[in-house]
Amino acid sequence: MRQAVRWLAHVLRRPYWLAGTGLLALSTVLQASALAVGSLSLVQPLLASELLFTLAVGSAVFHRRPNRRTWLAFAALVLGLALFLGAAAPTAGRTTVVPGRWPATGGAVLCIVAVLLSAALAVIGAPRAVLLGLASAVSFAATAALMKEVMGQLGHGDGAVLTHWPLYAGIAAGTVGFLLLQSALRAGSLTFSQPALTLGDALTSVALGWVLFEERIALGIRVLPEAVGVALIGAGSVGLASALAAGGTWDAAPGWRNGSGPGAQEPTPQRS
Template identity: 65%
Template sequence: MLVVVLALLAALSNASSSVLQRRAAAEEPEGGAGLRQAARWLGRVLLRPHWVAGAGLLALSTVLQAAALGRGSLALVQPLMATELLFTLVVGSVVFHRRPDRGIWLAFAALALGLAMFLTSADPIVGRSTASAGLWTMAAGAALGAVTALVVTARAVRGAPRAALLGLASAISFALTAALLKEMTGRFPDGLGALLASWPPYATAVAGAVAFLLLQSAFRAGTLAASQPALTLGDALTSVVLGWALFGEQIMLGVRAAPAVFGVMLMGVGAAGLARAPSVSGSWDAASQRPGTDSVRPVP
């Protein structure tokens, strides 16, 4: 239960961070075209109280996620982080005074029910706290190969398919980042000095940066509705695989496989529906929206 609470608080903090930073961007008038004007606009946005508060919440989210991963399985924590979409809908609707319609609430219910069905059916079991260098080499190689293949394939297509492929590549990278973060928490007992002298902190930073850049590419390639389902499901399912391969985590299959698969399908439908909500996608009402202010995205 503590792991669930920590993961949900991390998702809530992430969602609130995104909404506040988007609010800061929406409040600042566009300064015109050009690199110098863009830099000045960004500098003003970064000084706004809403953006500073959002940055603090983002840091808090990382701490909460690390705490959850240190106590629970990767296969449990990462799917729970998908609730960030639900929290973004609620918090964004309050901050920007946008009441969701019935279709959005149905998508909300689909994602929540699908997540509950998947986690209840899979029932992830905690494994080891760290993984061997050999397992990390194989897992990182497989993840890198999959991301490279998806990026190369995405270059050959346009529109929604490209956004979906890049979204999936980003999801794999985010799942790998979470796995590396779990490795770091497993090494905390060795002391901070030993941790900083090892490779996981730096690999985590690199994997996180790659995931973020791929996500921005996915958003430029197509709509959020095209990339979000691949991102949500890809992160959750890749985390299950990495948890099993690296840390020996187990999930229940057998007769529970059918409701687990149905839950994953509901999560996909819900994620696609929520991606169209203004409070999730960033397409706020005309009174509060400014050009170029919908590019900030919450980190999974």
């Protein structure tokens, strides 16, 4: 806990970290707007495209041209998203959660995050980064579900939102997800944490959309192209994360991963 406080005090003095956090807040507003009109099963998987824009911006900022392997990863992620969403064809579902489904679903989410966090504390390096990335993904998916519930309640007036618990639970879940993501970035390479975050968020969101909002994706014979799409998203995420982490320039600095002090470079706030 003391180390986390020291880290937070350090990054709050860094303008780039603060700017990244501000952009993260803006992306949350845009995400809420998308969830107000679209399904959880559609919006959250699309957030995997963040890696594509990160690559484009990073190439310009760091003056590094993507190599052939990186372009292949780029193509795999684009094709995977198109294949999965095209085959799944998510339905709109409900604008608010089916009454009575939050307690059991929320309890299951809390248990999953707790198990992943406990497992992460028992290991180091790449396994910890993967497990923390997955825990962050589940937390962010739950945040998105709560965000969609809040947006659905806006039709009943602002008072309905401010006097009900989903708004405050969403803020808490988002904060937990953000802190877990920062821990994942410090635990190991982006190559391990980012794919876990990308796939974990998308698949958990599809499951939550199904259970909570009665969203549906096509099954039957379409499961095969959906599985291929998920595999391509995973492969593309690994390839792009590896490109972003190459040489340590775009990744969390080794000093932070090893738990050293404020002399190391802090990880940039990210959200997938």
